[in-house]
Amino acid sequence: MRDATPFVTSLQGSRAEEAAGGIVSDFMQLTKARLTMLVVITAIVGYCMASAGPFDWLRFAHTVVGTALVAGAAAVFNQLAEVNVDRLMERTRSRPLPSGRMSRHSAIAVGSLMGVLGLVEIFATTNLTATALAAITFLIYVLIYTPMKRRSSFCVTVGAVSGAIPPVIGWCAFDGSFGLGAWVLFGILFAWQMPHFLAIAWMYRDEYSQAGFVMLPRSDISGFWTSVQSLFFSVVLTAITLVPFFAGKTGWLYVAGAMLFNALMLVTSVKFMLNRSRSAARTLFFASIIYLPALLTLMVFTK
Numbered sequence: 001m002r003d004a005t006p007f008v009t010s011l012q013g014s015r016a017e018e019a020a021g022g023i024v025s026d027f028m029q030l031t032k033a034r035l036t037m038l039v040v041i042t043a044i045v046g047y048c049m050a051s052a053g054p055f056d057w058l059r060f061a062h063t064v065v066g067t068a069l070v071a072g073a074a075a076v077f078n079q080l081a082e083v084n085v086d087r088l089m090e091r092t093r094s095r096p097l098p099s100g101r102m103s104r105h106s107a108i109a110v111g112s113l114m115g116v117l118g119l120v121e122i123f124a125t126t127n128l129t130a131t132a133l134a135a136i137t138f139l140i141y142v143l144i145y146t147p148m149k150r151r152s153s154f155c156v157t158v159g160a161v162s163g164a165i166p167p168v169i170g171w172c173a174f175d176g177s178f179g180l181g182a183w184v185l186f187g188i189l190f191a192w193q194m195p196h197f198l199a200i201a202w203m204y205r206d207e208y209s210q211a212g213f214v215m216l217p218r219s220d221i222s223g224f225w226t227s228v229q230s231l232f233f234s235v236v237l238t239a240i241t242l243v244p245f246f247a248g249k250t251g252w253l254y255v256a257g258a259m260l261f262n263a264l265m266l267v268t269s270v271k272f273m274l275n276r277s278r279s280a281a282r283t284l285f286f287a288s289i290i291y292l293p294a295l296l297t298l299m300v301f302t303k
Contacts, residue, residue, distance in 0.1 A: 022101075026096040026101055026102055027110075029096055030075070030076055030079060030096050030102065030110065031071075031072035031075045031076060032075035035071070035075060036072050038292075039067060039068075039071040039163075039166045040064055040067055040166075041293070041296070042189060043064065043166045043169050043170035044064060044170060045167055045170065045296045046168060046169065046170025046171035046173075046182065046185055047063055047170035047171065047173055047174055049171060049181050049185065049299065049300065050170070050171040050174035050175070050182070051174050059126060059174070062121055062122070062125035063122065063125070063126055063130070063173040065118075066119070066121035066122035066126075066134065067118070067122070067166060067170070068118070069114045069115070069117050069121065070114070070118035070119060070138055071118075071137075072111075072118075073111045073112070073114040073115030073138065074115075074137070074141045074142055076107055076110055076114065077111050077115075077146075078146050079097055080104060080107055080108065080111065081146045082146065082149075083097040083104070084098075085211045085212060085213070086211075088210060088211040088212075089204075089207045089210070089211050090207065091204070091207065115138065119131055119135060122134050122169075122173065126172075127172065127173065127176035128176070129172045130169050130170075130172045130173040130176070133165055133169045137162050137165040140158065140161060140162040141159070144158055145158045145159045145162055149213045149214065150212055150213060150214065151214060152214055153217045156197050156198065156201065156215060157194070159193070160189075160197070161190065163190075164185075164186045164189035164190035164193065165186065167185035167186065168182045168185060171185065180243075180249070181249070184240060184243050184244055187240040188240050188241060188295070191236045191237035191240055192237055192291065195229075195230035195231075195233050195234050195237075195269055195272075195284055196288040196292075197215075198229055198230045199230065199272065199281040199282070199285040199288065200281075200285060201215035201216050201226070202223055202276070202281040203278050203282055222276065223276035224276065227269075227272045227276050228273060230269045230272055230273070230284060231266075231269040231270060231272075231273050234265040234266050234269040237265060238259075238262040238265070238266065241261075241262060241295065244299070245258075249303075250302050250303070251302065254299065257298045261290075261291050261294050264287050264291060265284075265288065265291055267287075268284040268287040269284060271283060272284045
């Protein structure tokens with residue numbers, strides 16, 4: 001009779017790999033890995049833009065890790081607060097908490113540990129200013145933005161504030177001081193988030209409404225006000241991106257690239273205003289996804 005041991009061992013190994021893969025997948029969903037990565041990237045840009053002289057790779061690494069931990073912790077507590085609502089939406093009901101694959105106690109432990117370790121790491125390796133900004137970002141996102149989503153469409157603006165602070169964290173982590181560049185980065189991230197998240201809110205307005213989220217003004221049934229805001233902030237974004245040039249911090253190469261990217265946002269915002277369809281909102285959303293990494297990369301390499 002053929003020995004079944006290799007088959008059983010192989011099966012057990014396969015199941016172990018699947019279990020490990022499931023844990024990793026759940027952790028990435030719990031910490032909103034893509035959103036956390038965006039936060040980290042903007043913090044990296046802030047650090048790189050502030051740095052002068054020899055690059056301090058150790059401080060840079062601590063800034064990245066600390067920011068990632070705090071951002072991941074904020075995502076965990078956001079989902080803890082919204083677990084019952086997440087069960088109502090198709091795009092969120094499969095997350096670890098609403099699906100029951102992870103308990104609330106486990107999520108609280110993970111989020112708390114990440115948050116504390118992240119703040120301690122930033123404080124111990126950078127400075128108090130960067131630490132305070134990281135803590136403020138966490139508090140705004142968890143204690144103000146998250147509950148406000150059920151009460152007022154102003155939550156989009158509040159969320160944009162918390163999302164605009166990470167590049168300033170990176171900037172201040174370098175030497176603890178603010179500068180024109182820090183405010184420019186804050187302005188760019190704030191203005192960019194408005195059309196980005198308004199497009200998402202319009203695309204998923206029915207799901208959000210069913211779940212009780214007030215992401216858009218209840219009176220804006222046609223989406224006209226939403227589209228006007230998107231265009232307005234795209235114009236504001238264009239103006240802010242030109243500040244470094246007029247301040248003498250960048251040259252014509254940066255201006256040429258920035259105007260090209262801004263044209264993409266402006267054209268898609270106008271298209272959304274003229275045709276307030278899901279397709280137009282999706283086009284604006286994808287334009288914003290292309291815009292931010294392209295502009296930030298341009299800023300770093302033309303510094």
